[in-house]
Amino acid sequence: MATIGMFNEEGENVDLYIPRKCHATNTLIEAHDHAAVQISIANVGSNGVIDGTxxxxxxxxxLRSQGESDHAINHIAIDRRIVRIxxxxxxxxxxxxxxKPATRGAAAGGAAAQKGARPSAQKGARPPAQKGAAPTRKSRA
Incomplete structure (x- = not known):
């Protein structure tokens, strides 16, 4: 694990403030953010006993003020394999x-006719528009 902060010759940490990062949003937690929390989750061995780490x-x-902290903790715990789902x-x-048997009122193509749609054989019916197709023009005769 990397050391964070400034150390003197005796190996003591001499920083006044060590910034923390939110594990969910990866943003710095400022010194005046009094709603921020740091949670320690005990690691459990395969037999169900806490192993001390x-x-x-x-x-x-x-995140806490938006009510998303429980979702963020669950997401992080699943990613770090603390919790299995x-x-x-x-x-x-x-x-x-x-x-399935054909229903009553089905069109000839096998699909059900759309309610309120005009039949394609009706006078003045146009083919369905295609994406990117040029608009049709009426010829002058």
């Missing part, structure tokens, strides 16, 4: 795919 998370006051329900066996 901790993981420290810093959360800025801005289960992937939901197991996959179910897929049902056999069979065609």
């Amino acid at each position: 901790t993981t420290t998370l810093c959360i800025a006051g801005y 289960k992937t939901g329900k197991p996959k179910r066996a897929s049902k056999s795919k069979s065609k």
